[in-house]
Amino acid sequence: MSTRDEQGLYIHHTTVRFGGLLALDDVSLRVPPGRVVGIIGPNGAGKTTLFNVICGFVVPQAGAITLDGRPLRPRPDHLYRHGIARTLQGVGQFGGMTVLENVQVGQRRRARPEEAYAALERCGVAEHAGEYPGSLPYAKRKRVELARALVARPRILLLDEPAGGLDAAEIGWLAELIRSARTTVLLVEHHMDLVMSVCDEILVLDFGKPIALGTPGEIRSDPKVAEAYLGAPA
Amino acid sequence: MDRFLYLTFDGLSRGAVYAAFALALVLIWRAARIVNFAQGAMAVATAYAGYSVADATGSYWLGFLVAVTGGLVLGAVVERVVMRFVDHSSPLNGVVVALGLVLIIQGVLGMIYGDGYRPAPAPFSRDAFEIGGIAILSRYDLFVFAAVGAVVVLLTLLFTRTATGLRMRAAAFAPDVSRLLGVPVGGMLTLGWALAAAVGSLAGMLVLPTELGLHPNAMDLLFVSAFTAAVVGGLDSPVGAVVGGLVVGLLLAYVGGYLGATVAPMAVLVLLVVVLLGRPDGLFARAKARTA
DSSP states (O other): OOOGGGOSEEEEEEEEEETTEEEEEEEEEEEOTTOEEEEEOSTTSSHHHHHHHHHTSSOOSEEEEEETTEEOOOOHHHHGGGTEEEOOTTOOOOTTSOHHHHHHHTSOTTOOHHHHHHHHHHTTOGGGTTSOGGGSOHHHHHHHHHHHHHTTOOSEEEEESTTTTOOHHHHHHHHHHHHTSOSEEEEEOSOHHHHHHHOSEEEEEETTEEEEEEOHHHHHTOHHHIIIIIIOOO | OHHHHHHHHHHHHHHHHHHHHHHHHHHHHHHHSOOOTTHHHHHHHHHHHHHHHHHHHSOHHHHHHHHHHHHHHHHHHIIIIIGGGSOTTSHHHHHHHHHHHHHHHHHHHHHHHOSSOBOOOOSSOOOEEEETTEEEEEHHHHHHHHHHHHHHHHHHHHHHHOHHHHHHHHHHHOHHHHHHTTOOHHHHHHHHHHHHHHHHHHHHHHHGGGSSOBOTTTTHHHHHHHHHHHHHHOTTOHHHHHHHHHHHHHHHHHHHHHHOTTTHHHHHHHHHHHHHHHOTTOTTOOOOOOOO
């Protein structure tokens, strides 16, 4: 049995180097169950690298990840069985398969076929079930991507810049979806209004180094964050 | 008119076999982006195994089963033992390895069975029925249509109605994304190769009784025709493979029937060149998806 403090996803002192570039420098983060945790930082801060470490696409030089107190040795094809789902920046849909088929691939084994349709309905794209993703506008494809991640009913949802390319109305819808997801969410995002409105806690990275961790209010008032990311006053 | 009808049905019968073989090529292309130039040699190897069992037991059907099952196993072994370790950074690497496999398989078959033709009897009569005084189809032709039709239906059901088929397609389209969704991409690739080789073996068992018989190089010409069929239809399109197979079968029958058998192989090559020049992605290639 894991203790309460060990529950959830825990990233311990993780360091990643790409040749001479320090992409992540001793990053630690705890994502407790049911919480929405944001990761922000300027371009190249290491946000997506951190996601890639969790997914097993990047192997860190140092550090560890635990899930409910147990070591997690990340491999992309094992994430699913750990109840972790991820959306991709580049959407990453199967072009030769219909929208419904795209979502069905994300279903758990023995899941009922209608669950995929329900996920599309929840994301407001059920009417496009029989179409190919490539024929849809970008914002709709983002919704299909979210439906595919949600259909597996993940314990932990990794959202990689889900608001990119969306208009204000779409971002409002996305915020509502994240709030109502009733699951643990780790969110990498540039859209500050979205991050500040949905996150319980925010980690700020700058050149791979964690410079702040706190509630949205604490992050807003942190001078280091203002200097590194939000822009220091002239 | 009699001759035209006869050639049409003969072409459709041959075309059905080309379709099956082209389907095998398309299955592997979709799964691994490799044109399996070893498909013909693999099919001959399993046909030798099948006819050896048929000779030993006196049961053609047992031999048939062994050939198709042998294709399933051989396909899986080739993927797991050879193709998985090929550096796929250049498509040429897979082609070179496949051509190497052709030489190895044909060399080993030559050492075991010799270089002469061995008989490959058909399970049904190849004498055509006459309808209205016109020889149309034999019982063997009907068997070929039924066997290829069954394969097409079963593969269609697999890919459109089952979770395994869906995962096979997903793994072929985007392996990294599929892994994130829990798809065992390696297993799907092995299954794809196994199914493709089994379909290729079936095509071999169907075509060999209509040719000179068993020989290590017996499938070389069939491979050229089936490859043309796959390219005509579009290497990404199973429907295209079937239609392409029928088109090539009819072309070979008409050209061979009206212009002479020696011209027929040239006609296939001309068709291949015309399609590559005019529509290189094949007649059934999907239109490019919009990107924004």
